[in-house]
Amino acid sequence: MSAVSEQAPANRLRKNSLGVGAITFMVISAAAPLTAVAGGTPLGMLMGNGAGFAGTYLIVTVLLLLFAVGYVAMSRHVGNAGAFYAYAARGLGGFAGGATAIIAILSYNAMQIGVMGLLGAATAGLFAGWGIDLPWWVWSFIAVAIVAVLGYRQVDLSAKILTVLVLCEYIVVLVLDLAILKTGGDSGLSAAPFSWSQIVSGSPAIAILFCFAAFIGFEATTIYAEEARDPKVTIPRATYFSVLLIGVFYMVTAWLMAVGAGVDKLLPALQALQDPTTFLFGLSDRYAGTMLSHAMGILFVSSLFAGVLAFHNAVARYIYVSGREKLLPEAIGVTHSVHQSPHVASVIQSVLAAIVIGLFAILGLDPVLALFSWLTNVATLGVIVMMAVASLAVVMYFRANPSTQENTLKTTIVPGLAVVCVKFCKMGDHETGHAAWRRASFLCSR
Template sequence: MSYEHTETLAPLAPAANQLRKGALGAGAVTFFVISAAAPLVAIAGGAPLGMLLGNGAGMPGAYGITMLILLLFAVGYCALARHVTNAGAFYAFAARGLGGMAGGASSMIALVGYNTMQIGLYGMFGAAAQGLFQQVGISLPWWAYAYIAMASISVLGYRQVDLSAKVLTLLVAAEYLCVLVLDVAIIAKGGDSGLSAAPFAPSHVFSGSPSIGLVFAFACFVGFEATTIYGEEAKDPKRTIPLATYFSVLLIGGFYMVSSWALVNAEGVSKLAGYLGGLPDPTRFLFNMADRYVGHWLSLTMSVLFVTSVYAGLLAFHNSVARYFFAMGREGLLPGHFGKTHDEHQSPHTGSVAQTVIAAIVVAVFVLTKQDPVLALFSWLTNVGALGVITLMAIASFAVPAFFARNKKMSDGVFSSYIAPIGAGVLLVVVLYNIVINFALLTGASSFLSYSLTGLILAGAVIGLGLSWRLRVADPVRYASIGHEKI
């Protein structure tokens, strides 16, 4: 079936069975994706771990390199987003560029990746909330806090999308404000021994284990790519989604670079490695600097916002998973009830419920087997999630030139349609290689378990291929419509 014929296929879902159109502006979409990136968690956890295990004082430079790669990725990603508006996002892109089989494989990689990312965050949330409430004399097991958060997220995910957006806007704005207060204080006081640009010098950026630093930097950005998931609910998606994507990369990247640079200078470039190595918990670095440069009130506020930051990430990833369930059900890859929206809220409520049930079961398994919420649940699953999302980004990058090669009249130019996405795809494959070979170090798990965890992404791809093959045999016309416009 030719592209020209399939392009005219009408949406399979009836007009009444659609996501809530026009509910989100560029600002709301941006807050969804930067909350998924959990900026405070990244600065408190990802940055010091990247410094300790990766390239030390050169971590700000690693963030800069990552931002440049993701901006290159965004060029092709946004070029295709102007022609494909579908809640299936990554798998829709893969289907339109590389065919329905690639779309099916990508759909299950997305479900595995975003589910594991979301569920893993419950471990961090539970542990952080437990520590916070113990300070005021409330002692509950970590999993109690995880299930309380899960219950509230299930309500927000079930209801209208703009309600979730309002919650996230408040939480994320508070995170940024607190870290920026610390940044300004460090800069104003000249750090430990004067402000230095050394963290951006090649001698520091490529010192130690730069590939590990780069992997940690990429993990801190996971979530920004979800802008296209909200295309069907955005106001003027052809403009809103590209704008939100570029703005998210620049805002997150700039925030990470400045804040990590300030932290390096707060302790001093020459003293940083020794200081981090002496901390029983490297994630205390940010809070210790807040105590030193501003006062205990800021570190206490950050402790509260750290919990809400994880919560914001949980809510954002929950919404992403629900929309993938919806898109796959609508297009026949999953049972049809997943592809129906709520009569009143126009939300992907079935996918929302399914995600909550899966999360409840997986967390229960970790509780019953007495696994550590951070070292096991969080570390293992969020790294699987990061691996899945970066895999999807690489696939999407190669899907862009394939799409424009068949649809030359739609091309936005050689650079945006071919050079940028191919370059980004190659660089993302290099990042993927470094994640896989260093997975045991990233997760703290045994080699056997680490490779078993990475196998979840491969298993998802195989299942997705099976689903798309089944649809291709049972309903060729519907199979040909995978990834097409849904607005």
């Protein structure tokens, strides 16, 4: 396990199948934009720093751009679907790489399966309103089956489906954004949400954790390096586009949500709601009409589905690479003869998801309070750890390979700063953040 091996010609993922747009939408899908805006943003405002949440999104976007600098610099020298694992192995050695691979598999599995619980609960609620009353786990199993088929086939099929779903999510939220912008909101447009006094008000540490969690998935651009067209150009562009598109979208929407309610009226309005996750739908009713709210309700479910499909693709590629690199049995690290997909790894992930969902269903545990809350907390922590490890690996790799044509700012100074920043996010009010996520999960289940 001393180094990352190169891919055997007879066992490769489908090359030249994904462009910048496809990869960008694949990773944005994992971030589930509508889910973050409808669920995470009002909860982050309520339990974090109120109107200052928009300014917090700006800060977190800058921090993740710092991380991306070293991350994409490394991608030009390490084109491997193992991403975090491959970076850790090249920069810190085989032992660190193996440990990172295990964390990656556990983290993305936990995220995908956890979101399956929320997807099942949300879908059950949606269809119950239409007279179809089925248990949450039935819908989760249906989602597992659909995702299993898509994950088994060519990756560009998943990319096309995710592109459509994500575009629909952006459209409905942008319609609301424009409606609020046109009317000037409750008391006129205001830059107050970006003021330092608003950002540091309340519990900014909780706000940072909520903002950070809303981005999870963007870092997966590099796992598609072996399937990208001209990966040395495509992967860096997709990474920067993902961070900027997600960050600007979240920041502007959070600002307009605060303006729509009124900066001074925002927290009282959220506190008055039995379920703060209905806040966005209330704004939609007020500024854009009930038809848009109904569309948002449907797209909330499709947003969750897009997320689980994107995370499934990430998990399958980590498992596949772990088999190819002999961290797991070699029989796992093979690709389909026709689709050139990591089909064995895909099947393993699907079976594991079905087993966990079945276990939670048999034990009668809540799909949101238990399945979603427990597993996504574990996943978020794991991704933060991997980002810190990757940033450190970038510094060590370029120190050991001074002949590479990369400047010191990209390979040492900025990645080193990213390590410090990510470490701060990991340490920032961990217990309070954990409690916030548990309450968020509870509110989402109502």
